[in-house]
Amino acid sequence: MDVITLEWWQLGLAAAMVVALSACTVVARLGVGRSLLIAAVRTAVQLTLIGLVLEALFASSRFQWVALMALAMVLIAGREVMTRQQRRLSGGWAFGIGTLAMFLSSFSVTVLTLTVIVGPTPWYAPQYAIPLLGMLLGNTMTGVSLAMDRLTTGVWQQRSVIENRLMLGQPWQEAISDVRREAMRSGMIPTINAMAAAGVVSLPGMMTGQILAGSPPALAVKYQILIMFTITAGTGFGTLAAVAAGSRRLFDHRERLRLDRLHSPKSHGR
Amino acid sequence: MPAAPDLNKAMPLSLEGVAIGALEDISLCLAPGEITCLSGVSGSGKSRLLRAIADLEPHEGEIRLGHQPQTALTGHAWRQTVMLVPAESQWWAEDVGAHFTHDCREGLAALDLSPETLDWPVDRLSSGEKQRLALLRALSRRPQALLLDEPTANLDHTTTLACEAWLVEQARQHGMPVLWVAHDPEQIKRVARHHVRITGSRLEAASWT
Structure with a gap:
C-alpha cells in the first residue's frame, strides 16, 4: 500500500488555516498573531531543511x-x-x-x-x-x-x-x-x-x-x-x-x- | 544523656593562623570542658569564623581537635565531631521527632520542654522552642566540641538561665571545648571562662570588667 503523496499546494491549504487563525487573533488584539506566524515559518523551513539532510543521509x-x-x-x-x-x-x-x-x-x-x-x-x-x-x-x-x-x-x-x-x-x-x-x-x-x-x-x-x-x-x-x-x-x-x-x-x-x-x-x- | 561521659575523649580545639573574610591570622586554643565567649560588632565575622571552624566555608590556617587536623577527617565526620548550632535553626521534616536520631529525653526536661514536643509538627513550635530543640538536636548527636551562635537569642530570662546552666553542665560533663557567640555582658560573665573579641581583622582577649 502506497502513501498518498502530498503536493505543496495541499500544504498551502493547511498553512492558510494557520494564517486565518493568526488573522483572527490580530483582529481580537490577543497579541499572539506575530509569534504564531514566525513559529509556523520556522517549522516549515526547519523541517524542509532536515528533510534534505535526511534524504542525503539515506542516500549515502x-x-x-x-x-x-x-x-x-x-x-x-x-x-x-x-x-x-x-x-x-x-x-x-x-x-x-x-x-x-x-x-x-x-x-x-x-x-x-x-x-x-x-x-x-x-x-x-x-x-x-x-x-x-x-x-x-x-x-x-x-x-x-x-x-x-x-x-x-x-x-x-x-x-x-x-x-x-x-x-x-x-x-x-x-x-x-x-x-x-x-x-x-x-x-x-x-x-x-x-x-x-x-x-x-x-x-x-x-x-x-x-x-x-x-x-x-x-x-x-x-x-x-x-x-x-x-x-x-x-x-x-x-x-x-x-x-x-x-x-x-x-x-x-x-x-x-x-x-x-x-x-x-x-x-x-x- | 544516658551513657556515662567519656572524658578520655576530651580534647582541646585549637586554631592557628585561620583566615576567612576580613579576619586574618586568628589563633586560639579552647580547653576541654570550658566555654569561651566570642563577641564583636555585627558584621565583624563572628558567624563566618564559626563556619570556618566547622569547615563549611573555604578558609586558611590550621584547625585541630586534639592532635587531629580538620583535613584528616572527611567533611561530615569533622562536622559530626565539631558541631555548629546556627543562630537560626532549620527544620526539614514535618514532625519534630524526625529530626532526632538519638535519645534526648533527659535534655527535654532540663530545657523545660515537655516529652510530647517530639510528636508535634514543626509548625507548632515557637521560636524559643525551636532554639532549645536545635541545641538538643545537636547535643544529642554527641559532638566533641561545640560552636554556638547566639544560642539564647529568642529566649526569655528564666529560660535563658536554664539553658545556660544546661549547656555549662553538658560542656563540663562531656569535656567539650565550647565557642559561644554572645552579646550580653551579663551572660558572658555567667557562662564564660574566657572572653575574646573581634576588633578589625584580629581577635583580642577581652578584659573582665
Whole structure:
C-alpha cells in the first residue's frame, strides 16, 4: 500500500488555516498573531531543511555521516538543556553534565535497541537510527533539563536547610536527598504521564505516522511500545546521571555546599 | 544523656593562623570542658569564623581537635565531631521527632520542654522552642566540641538561665571545648571562662570588667 503523496499546494491549504487563525487573533488584539506566524515559518523551513539532510543521509548510508548527524543532534540538545535552566552551574558544567548524561543514555539505549532488538542491516541504517535517536534525545532532553533546573533552583531555595543538615554532621548525599528526589521526580513525570495516557487519551505520534504510512496497526503498536520503553529507559538513565553529577558538583571535596558554582538567573530571557 | 561521659575523649580545639573574610591570622586554643565567649560588632565575622571552624566555608590556617587536623577527617565526620548550632535553626521534616536520631529525653526536661514536643509538627513550635530543640538536636548527636551562635537569642530570662546552666553542665560533663557567640555582658560573665573579641581583622582577649 502506497502513501498518498502530498503536493505543496495541499500544504498551502493547511498553512492558510494557520494564517486565518493568526488573522483572527490580530483582529481580537490577543497579541499572539506575530509569534504564531514566525513559529509556523520556522517549522516549515526547519523541517524542509532536515528533510534534505535526511534524504542525503539515506542516500549515502555511510557510518561517519550518521555518526556526525548524531553528534550534531546531541550537541544541540545539550545547548538546549543549558538554556532551559534558570540557575545553571558555571564554568561549562551545565552544558557538560547535560550533554554527557544525554550522550551516555540516549546513545547506549539507541545502539542497544538497534543491535539487539530491531536489528537492521547495517545496524546504523539511518532510516532506523536517526528517527530512533531523535525521539530518544527529544524526551531525554526534556527530562534532563527539567531535573537539572529543579535541582539547582531547589538547592538555592533550600540552602539554609541543606547547610543546617551539614552542620549536624550529615554526609552531603543525605543533606541534599530531598532536593535530589524532587529533581528526579520532575524529570521523570512527563515520561510516566505519557506512558499512562498512551492509547487512552492520546495516540502517540509515531504510531499515528506509521498507520498513516500504511503499516498494519498491530505492527505500529508494537513499534510504539518499543519506543515508549526505550524512551523511558533513556530519559530515566539520563536524568539519573545528570542529577547525580549535578548534585556532586554542588559540593566540594570537603562536602561544603558551594553555591558560588551557580550562575544567578538572568533578569529576562527564557 | 544516658551513657556515662567519656572524658578520655576530651580534647582541646585549637586554631592557628585561620583566615576567612576580613579576619586574618586568628589563633586560639579552647580547653576541654570550658566555654569561651566570642563577641564583636555585627558584621565583624563572628558567624563566618564559626563556619570556618566547622569547615563549611573555604578558609586558611590550621584547625585541630586534639592532635587531629580538620583535613584528616572527611567533611561530615569533622562536622559530626565539631558541631555548629546556627543562630537560626532549620527544620526539614514535618514532625519534630524526625529530626532526632538519638535519645534526648533527659535534655527535654532540663530545657523545660515537655516529652510530647517530639510528636508535634514543626509548625507548632515557637521560636524559643525551636532554639532549645536545635541545641538538643545537636547535643544529642554527641559532638566533641561545640560552636554556638547566639544560642539564647529568642529566649526569655528564666529560660535563658536554664539553658545556660544546661549547656555549662553538658560542656563540663562531656569535656567539650565550647565557642559561644554572645552579646550580653551579663551572660558572658555567667557562662564564660574566657572572653575574646573581634576588633578589625584580629581577635583580642577581652578584659573582665
